[in-house]
Amino acid sequence: xxxxxxxxxxxxxxxxxxxxxxxxxxxxxxxxxxxxxxxxxxxxxxxxxxxxxxxxxxxxxxxxxxxxxxxxxxxxxxxxxxxxxxxxxxxxxxxxxxxxxxxxxxxxxxxxxxxxxxxxxxxxxxxxxxxxxxxxxxxxxxxxxxxxxxxxxxxxxxxxxxxxxxxxxxxxxxxxxxxxxxxxxxxxxxxxxxxxxxxxxxxxxxxxxxxxxxxxxxxxxxxxxxxxxxxxxxxxxxxxxxxxxxxxxxxxxxxxx
Amino acid sequence: xxxxxxxxxxxxxxxxxxxxxxxxxxxxxxxxxxxxxxxxxxxxxxxxxxxxxxxxxxxxxxxxxxxxxxxxxxxxxxxxxxxxxxxxxxxxxxxxxxxxxxxxxxxxxxxxxxxxxxxxxxxxxxxxxxxxxxxxxxxxxxxxxxxxxxxxxxxxxxxxxxxxxxxxxxxxxxxxxxxxxxxxxxxxxxxxxxxxxxxxxxxxxxxxxxxxxxxxxxxxxxxxxxxxxxxxxxxxxxxxxxxxxxxxxxxxxxxxxxxxxxxxxxxxxxxxxxxxxxxxxxxxxxxxxxxxxxxxxxxxxxxxxxxxxxxxxxxxxxxxxxxxxxxxxxxxxxxxxxxxxxxxxxxxxxxxxxxxxxxxxxxxxxxxxxxxxxxxxxxxxxxxxxxxxxxxxxxxxxxxxxxxxxxxxxxxxxxxxxxxxxxxxxxxxxxxxxxxxxxxxxxxxxxxxxxxxxxxxxxxxxxxxxxxxxxxxxxxxxxxxxxxxxxxxxxxxxxxxxxxxxxxxxxxxxxxxxxxxxxxxxxxxxxxxxxxxxxxxxxxxxxxxxxxxxxxxxxxxxxxxxxxxxxxxxxxxxxxxxxxxxxxxxxxxxxxxxxxxxxxxxxxxxxxxxxxxxxxxxxxxxxxxxxxxxxxxxxxxxxxxxxx
Numbered sequence: 001x002x003x004x005x006x007x008x009x010x011x012x013x014x015x016x017x018x019x020x021x022x023x024x025x026x027x028x029x030x031x032x033x034x035x036x037x038x039x040x041x042x043x044x045x046x047x048x049x050x051x052x053x054x055x056x057x058x059x060x061x062x063x064x065x066x067x068x069x070x071x072x073x074x075x076x077x078x079x080x081x082x083x084x085x086x087x088x089x090x091x092x093x094x095x096x097x098x099x100x101x102x103x104x105x106x107x108x109x110x111x112x113x114x115x116x117x118x119x120x121x122x123x124x125x126x127x128x129x130x131x132x133x134x135x136x137x138x139x140x141x142x143x144x145x146x147x148x149x150x151x152x153x154x155x156x157x158x159x160x161x162x163x164x165x166x167x168x169x170x171x172x173x174x175x176x177x178x179x180x181x182x183x184x185x186x187x188x189x190x191x192x193x194x195x196x197x198x199x200x201x202x203x204x205x206x207x208x209x210x211x212x213x214x215x216x217x218x219x220x221x222x223x224x225x226x227x228x229x230x231x232x233x234x235x236x237x238x239x240x241x242x243x244x245x246x247x248x249x250x251x252x253x254x255x256x257x
Numbered sequence: 258x259x260x261x262x263x264x265x266x267x268x269x270x271x272x273x274x275x276x277x278x279x280x281x282x283x284x285x286x287x288x289x290x291x292x293x294x295x296x297x298x299x300x301x302x303x304x305x306x307x308x309x310x311x312x313x314x315x316x317x318x319x320x321x322x323x324x325x326x327x328x329x330x331x332x333x334x335x336x337x338x339x340x341x342x343x344x345x346x347x348x349x350x351x352x353x354x355x356x357x358x359x360x361x362x363x364x365x366x367x368x369x370x371x372x373x374x375x376x377x378x379x380x381x382x383x384x385x386x387x388x389x390x391x392x393x394x395x396x397x398x399x400x401x402x403x404x405x406x407x408x409x410x411x412x413x414x415x416x417x418x419x420x421x422x423x424x425x426x427x428x429x430x431x432x433x434x435x436x437x438x439x440x441x442x443x444x445x446x447x448x449x450x451x452x453x454x455x456x457x458x459x460x461x462x463x464x465x466x467x468x469x470x471x472x473x474x475x476x477x478x479x480x481x482x483x484x485x486x487x488x489x490x491x492x493x494x495x496x497x498x499x500x501x502x503x504x505x506x507x508x509x510x511x512x513x514x515x516x517x518x519x520x521x522x523x524x525x526x527x528x529x530x531x532x533x534x535x536x537x538x539x540x541x542x543x544x545x546x547x548x549x550x551x552x553x554x555x556x557x558x559x560x561x562x563x564x565x566x567x568x569x570x571x572x573x574x575x576x577x578x579x580x581x582x583x584x585x586x587x588x589x590x591x592x593x594x595x596x597x598x599x600x601x602x603x604x605x606x607x608x609x610x611x612x613x614x615x616x617x618x619x620x621x622x623x624x625x626x627x628x629x630x631x632x633x634x635x636x637x638x639x640x641x642x643x644x645x646x647x648x649x650x651x652x653x654x655x656x657x658x659x660x661x662x663x664x665x666x667x668x669x670x671x672x673x674x675x676x677x678x679x680x681x682x683x684x685x686x687x688x689x690x691x692x693x694x695x696x697x698x699x700x701x702x703x704x705x706x707x708x709x710x711x712x713x714x715x716x717x718x719x720x721x722x723x724x725x726x727x728x729x730x731x732x733x734x735x736x737x738x739x740x741x742x743x744x745x746x747x748x749x750x751x752x753x754x755x756x757x758x759x760x761x762x763x764x765x766x767x768x769x770x771x772x773x774x775x776x777x778x779x780x781x782x783x784x785x786x787x788x789x790x791x792x793x794x795x796x797x798x799x800x801x802x803x804x805x806x807x808x809x810x811x812x813x814x815x816x817x818x819x820x821x822x823x824x825x826x827x828x829x830x831x832x833x834x835x836x837x838x839x840x841x842x843x844x845x846x847x848x849x850x851x852x853x854x855x856x857x858x859x860x861x862x863x864x865x866x867x868x869x870x871x872x873x874x875x876x877x878x879x880x881x882x883x884x885x886x887x888x889x890x891x892x893x894x895x896x897x898x899x900x901x
Contacts, residue, residue, distance in 0.1 A: 053819060055818065055819055075823075075824065076823050076824070076825070079818070079821045079822060079823035079824070079826075080821060080823065081821070082819065082820065082821035083820060083821025083822070084821070086819075086821070088816075088819050088820065090816070094812065094813075094815075094816040096523065096526070096813055096816070097809075098523075098526035098527050098529070098530050099522065099523070099526050103517075103522055103526065106517060106522075107522060107523070107820070108820055108821075109517075110517050110518060110519055110521075110522045111519060111520075111820070111821070111822060111826070113518070113519050116513050116514050116517050116518075119513075119517055120513070
């Protein structure tokens with residue numbers, strides 16, 4: 001069953017020079033899948049993520065999340081839709097500095113006005129899983145990047161959304177913290193069957209996923225599925241990236257001449 | 258592009274940011290200038306008026322300067338903080354610290370020059386209008402616009418030194434920071450909220466003590482108490498903002514059932530930070546708003562005072578003469594001449610007051626004839642009396658009867674002349690000044706009056722008589738020039754004693770009133786203008802602070818919006834964030850004012866029987882209205898900024 005379905009989604013930024021950010025992009029994401037979206041800078045990754053986040057609307061094409069087309073929802077219900085179905089993890093963590101780790105995590109629940117007992121229970125379980133129990137009372141300024149990102153993951157998970165959107169979640173982390181975060185995402189994906197879409201530059205990060213989708217200049221470029229060993233998957237990702245980075249057309253012209 | 262041009266463009270192109278700041282500083286320059294115009298006015302001849310004009314304006318100007326200094330310093334540092342990234346880049350590009358100091362100095366001075374120039378321009382334009390208002394208040398013949406270098410020099414000197422102080426100190430502020438700190442932008446220490454528990458309790462305790470003292474004073478008035486109350490309240494307010502309120506919020510945040518609820522989570526956390534950052538500002542705003550409310554409130558109550566003053570002093574000019582007064586004819590001649598030369602129409606009623614001993618309590622009483630009372634009552638449009646022989650009425654003295662009810666019905670005999678009278682009821686209008694009504698005054702019928710032939714025991718034939726001259730002048734407010742020499746005699750001989758050594762007594766309520774009115778009106782005007790400056794400045798300060806944190810706030814709201822917070826909910830969160838910042842200092846100022854009014858009310862009742870509750874309520878309501886509309890204005894701008 002597909003949880004997300006994009007059908008010929010196109011986004012054009014109007015202006016003095018019209019810019020085609022996403023061009024006729026179609027793909028599906030199955031429930032419980034961990035998808036990475038890769039592509040060079042300016043390839044439209046962020047626009048794509050914003051469209052899926054429903055905070056940006058495509059110029060044409062259709063989008064289905066959980067069989068609901070968010071494009072047809074009025075503004076207010078769209079917000080409620082996001083609140084119910086989506087969870088976000090950002091590159092800069094974007095924790096609210098005034099709130100403690102615990103308070104940051106329960107934020108989505110308070111907005112939904114859930115009973116306090118329920119919140120306490122959920123925080124306790126999640127904090128143990130994310131290894132945050134000892135720092136629940138700390139503020140974002142007092143914790144490390146890895147801890148901050150784990151808190152952000154906790155915030156994205158606590159209301160049990162059907163889809164988690166992660167924008168470069170390891171972009172600001174050292175390799176050890178990045179590994180921790182990726183392992184946690186994988187674990188969450190496996191144990192909770194949470195669908196995750198992760199935009200990333202980092203091939204190591206992408207190698208933790210089930211599938212990697214490559215886009216270039218807003219268009220579908222290629223996709224590869226993981227195999228038994230992460231090491232070989234990583235190698236294949238690198239291969240595609242080298243194709244993406246170097247100009248494919250240039251190479252062929254050289255050959256032809 | 259020269260260095261000066263660079264600084265100039267920085268200011269001009271940031272003019273939208275500086276708009277609110279400009280408005281507040283221009284306004285304060287303007288008000289300062291108008292005050293100094295009055296202070297140096299050459300045409301105020303009346304020495305007394307000159308004294309109040311000069312004194313009142315001086316106090317107002319000092320308050321203005323102190324406040325403007327705080328205001329400029331706070332807003333300058335808020336601006337620099339907002340622009341710290343820019344300074345970081347400049348330093349990174351190789352600007353040295355000295356150039357940076359110069360840049361900030363030039364920029365601040367450009368701001369200063371423009372504010373001073375525009376402020377003085379507007380101030381001068383509005384001076385004429387201001388003088389017209391003042392002229393009406395003081396009933397002066399003319400108060401022309403004049404041109405002198407003094408007000409200009411004073412204003413320019415004061416504000417130039419203010420701006421120089423500010424620019425040097427704000428340059429220091431930036432100087433201490435490392436480039437890396439500047440580049441990172443916000444150098445807020447931490448988002449943690451710190452407070453000390455004992456200070457928090459001290460804040461609550463002091464405020465509570467101050468309020469309790471006020472309540473106690475309404476029963477046992479003691480003027481010296483007011484100083485203690487003021488000190489307690491001021492220190493209490495300071496700790497209230499720096500610690501108590503944070504402690505209170507902390508207590509709420511500990512209770513998860515209360516705290517983990519919809520918008521409260523974000524609102525309480527953010528509010529704690531904003532309050533901690535702005536505590537001192539809130540303190541200043543509270544204290545100054547209280548003073549402003551009070552001065553305006555007290556003066557507004559003056560309209561009540563006019564009505565009641567008239568009721569207490571219905572006789573426009575009063576002269577009483579003892580039997581041995583050699584100046585009687587001379588003085589009355591003088592008064593009538595002055596009234597005539599001022600073109601004031603008047604009616605004169607003469608009272609021959611007799612003294613007798615009342616047998617019922619053995620005390621001396623004053624006796625006035627019914628027909629004399631009636632001729633004054635007709636002039637004043639009071640009800641007239643019709644007493645049959647043997648009947649009498651007390652004449653009320655409001656100050657005397659306050660609290661203790663007179664015996665309403667007394668059967669007595671005027672001992673010396675053996676005239677029996679039956680006193681029934683009170684003629685409930687204050688006709689004569691309390692000062693001369695030191696004995697009980699009784700109105701008797703003309704028939705009985707004629708029967709009183711014997712003088713007071715131990716006195717000669719005419720020695721127990723007093724004569725009252727009551728002038729009724731319809732235009733009583735214009736009598737302030739009448740009998741000024743008599744007033745001077747009265748004030749000098751009654752300055753230290755309650756006993757009148759002169760054989761006469763004189764009172765001119767019109768003159769007394771004009772003095773009181775002028776003082777009060779000046780207070781009102783000063784209070785109003787200072788209050789306006791403060792409200793504007795306080796409001797724009799909240800705006801700067803919001804502006805400084807805008808980048809950070811924008812990011813937060815973006816996260817919240819992604820998380821599925823609807824626009825309506827966002828407005829609710831913004832409300833919960835802004836309302837405390839606007840209404841907390843202000844609400845406390847309200848509470849302070851209310852208690853101060855209670856105190857004043859108690860004090861007032863001791864001075865004169867005047868109720869000021871209604872006026873105070875009106876003033877508080879008016880200020881609330883202004884504050885609410887200001888809140889909506891700023892909220893509208895803020896939401897427009899964060900909704901992109």
